[in-house]
Amino acid sequence: MELKHSEDCDIWEEDDDGGEEEGEEDEEEEYTRTSKALNAAQAKREAFRKLKDNHDATSKSIDFDDLLPHVGEFGRYQKLLIYFICLPACIPCGFHAFNQLFMSPVPPHWCSPPPELAEAGLSPDVVRNLSVPYHEDLGYDQCQIYDVNYTQILQEKILHPDESWPTTSCRYGWTYNTSIIFSSIVIDFDLVCEKSIFPTIGLSVLNIGGIIGVYLFGTVSDRFGRRISFLACLAIEQLFGFLTAFSPNFWIWIVCRFFVGLTIPAIYQIPFIISLELVGPTYRSFVTVLTCLFYVGGMLLLSAVAYLVRDWVYLCLVTSLPFFSYIIYWWFLPESPRWLLSQGRLNEANRILQSMARVNKTELPQSFTEKLKARMISQQAISVQSSHSSTGGMCKICSTPNMRFKTILITLTWFANESVYVGLSYYGPAMGNNEYLSFFLACAVEVPSYLLCWIVMDRWGRRWILAVGMIVGGVFATVTVVMPEDASQLTLVLYLISKFAESAAFLIIYPFAGELYPTEVRGIGIGFSSYVGGLGLVIIPFINYLGTEMLVLPLFIMGIISVFGGFAALRLPETLQQKLPNTLAEGEEFGKDFQWSECLTCIPSTAAEEEEVSESEPLEEIVSMEDLDRSKSVNGGPARPDEMTPLQKTTSLKERRGMLMKQSSVIGTPIITDSSGAMKLTFWV
Template structure:
């Protein structure tokens, strides 16, 4: 009798991750959903987060003199606009003369050396030979208002943390599917308001509305993808979603090159996503969320469809005991969760939390800052943005292959230091070395992209299970504050092109070097409780700091920790012919590897969105 009760309890404590290997961790069902639904759903985030860079192009401009309208633009500049340093015309000042008399061929009262210089009196004249329309021209955001486009980026990034909180609640209350379409509708409304804005106030409000959906519009399908595949494939799915996000940025560069009108660009980068409403008929709700909400019939239907599409059969024992419960000890442990106090309540946890947050702040700030600054470098802003986006793809692939061999610490440090040094090195170049500056910028962008992919799983592995969700959320939110600051840093480039690169490079180097103080997690069993988190890496030495190749620890010393090592593929037969094959690192093994590359989870095991771009 006791054995029957024990079997019944063990059957009831079924995790969805236990079911997926039986019905297919990455079968035909997941591949169809991933390639045709979830991955394309990553495009709107990149399109709508960075199309603003091309809306705020500042064309060459100078003071408009109505009396000289019959002259050519070169004649008007030569006659009425003072030279700055003898090389370029002033953008904000004009000579103060009676231009009506000048046009009547009356002699000017003053020589060029003694002419009075004043600010523009009648607005500005813009060179629109390369751009059809820009908000800078339409709303005259130049001279004393030239910081206004920067405030637009601040408004966009200010909406992000608010949106993550709002859509995070919706994600947990009404489900992933409905919250995605709510987020999509908000994004489209903000984009339409942007296209039809009649003044700067309306435009900046519309950008705040768009910012509410970033990065939530990316993370909701990302979470659906992670919850549909088995644990062994989540690292692979993470890399794929990052790559599709980057492909979206490359597509944006092409669209912006073809469409030079900012209103049309806003519509072109949003209207096509109305087709995503057809996803309502094919996008499944998360089975994990349905189980947590007690909607077992709906979850069972999705799991049966998944199994049938994968040519598998849902085991009868799983069907009978699908309801996922937790033991009393687990529930009591969750109620005892120490919250934010646990992150800073002990010396080692306080140090690790500070270093993780510093690295997250540096990564997010430098990555987004370089993305914003890309169009400013090189002779062609569209090509520069395209290249700065394309270099992310090889960095993701390289990172994916090496981080489970060389660990997290040194790849993170090297990537951030290389990125920072490449930025700082631009100070040694002459001002006319445009191509060399662009090459160094691309190296920096590629390196920081790789480190940004490392910091997320690294943080998840360092925080103990009890604090993993709140720890990642805290570090991500603090890191998100850098996105509010970074537009002002890039604004400094209007006076000195390389100054933002020097600032971002310094931040990257400081963050990378400080990351070496964090303990390595590869081959280690991860801490579950706050006490284990305090002990993990507590006896960190200089030898540990300088060790490049991670060592395998004595497993018996950390028997209570979660296992992080790569999940080995189980061969069908242990034959002599199979043994050499097992020693090779195959693409299949790279695709199927264990890591903590997922988002924070709530008490039901449901993944939660956080402020991670």
């Protein structure tokens, strides 16, 4: 405040001198505070811009995803490694996950007669007629025998049983009709009657091993490397698959199956991760679908092998021995350079990247090594700091209502989808009149399902594919309950439509869940949902066991579960072309304003609209370094001719860019990464 030099003013100042001085001091303090605040805001803005510039300047040279364009994102090196090593490694997983279905076919059987009747010199038909009760609707009883004095009956020359004779359970074992099914663990271990559920228990134990093995081999992979983990996993799978053939009893057999189960699906997941870590983000969706197709290829091949090899012992050998040749991977399978960098093994990573560049006929940036070393040190410091500060786990995710609600929906949907998909796969041999053809068809329908899903999932969004796939699959599975018992072909058709729809949903559930969970807790969230979903694989064999009494009952139950999961998925927010949540606070806001009318919306807003919105957003709205990475996600120019996928080669440039250019989401990177960029197999304990 400025005062004029006048008499009146002087008199006034003289009268109120103390109050005026106080006012001037207050104004000066306020001015100082305002100036400091403005300077701090300006400094913060400048610091952020500087941080962004430094981050851009550094990461463009040293971030692995940004380095890949220099050495080749999908060049000759990656293609050779993926096509001849990683993808063939998926085949034994399909073999060992489902060959157990063909080890336990149940032939017609009945109780063996007592010794005095068997040694009486009578024909087999007369012996069976005298010892086994006969039912007009069901034929000879499979688990009951007449409990009478056969010595007296033979003395009295009675050749026809009396229906009033008392019965008891089989005392002398069982006789099997081996005219069609001549080899089975059911025959060798007498797994019938009160032991008929034992093969189902064996299938459940296989999946229990899988739940444990995912964490076990995931830990080995994250700590000791992908190469060591994969080779150990492969050795255990083939060794115990081989030893299964020599099991002297059921309990040894089930122990072998448990150890085989430890490697499923780790034997499939590890080469899948190696493939994803070697290619650029643009190509990860293609690699994901291709890996699924090779896995299905293993299942298709298994149906042919099982058809040709009907002896369960030889089937174990045929599905194990050929894969011992994979020992050559010891010399040809390189370690993941991403993992090497995350462990500080810069020289080894550099050698692999040099080889990659040489095979792809490209060159590494000259300043690569030093800048990568600096980035590696800073990222390791960030990893240590984040490991000390990360607490809360699932309690942290469920602490807010919207995140808690979405977590419940994701977990329920995952449980329903995975249980039904695997349950339908297990039930394939029971459908139709030929178990081998039925299983082949059940696997074959997955191929067009995956290809269709690959084409439309970046156009129609994730939620609708997931929800519609589960609802349609559930409805067709449920409808089988109204089919006549003799309509086996029509029931098979309905089953195949259901499997087709469920396969599309199965492909999308993992990346969709990864996009819904905020980056801050994505690993914990996906780990929790996938482990709960894995529990369904332990239960589903027992649901399929109900089919021994009523063929379509398991389909009806799985259909109800699938429809329920599909409607739960409809309530989840769409993630395609949306700014994905980074922090828990963002996750809480994401989908919070969901309207039920959105359930009817299939195609989300276009990428062009999103680009207009992103261009209008101020710099300050980027709130984390991850957002900076998102803003630079691979949207670059067209791929080189030697890096094109089949879909890129067969579509126009415009269609190619629209289909393969990924939004900033985890659809291209469905495996969780740590701060160093290495993908994680274990993320929830």
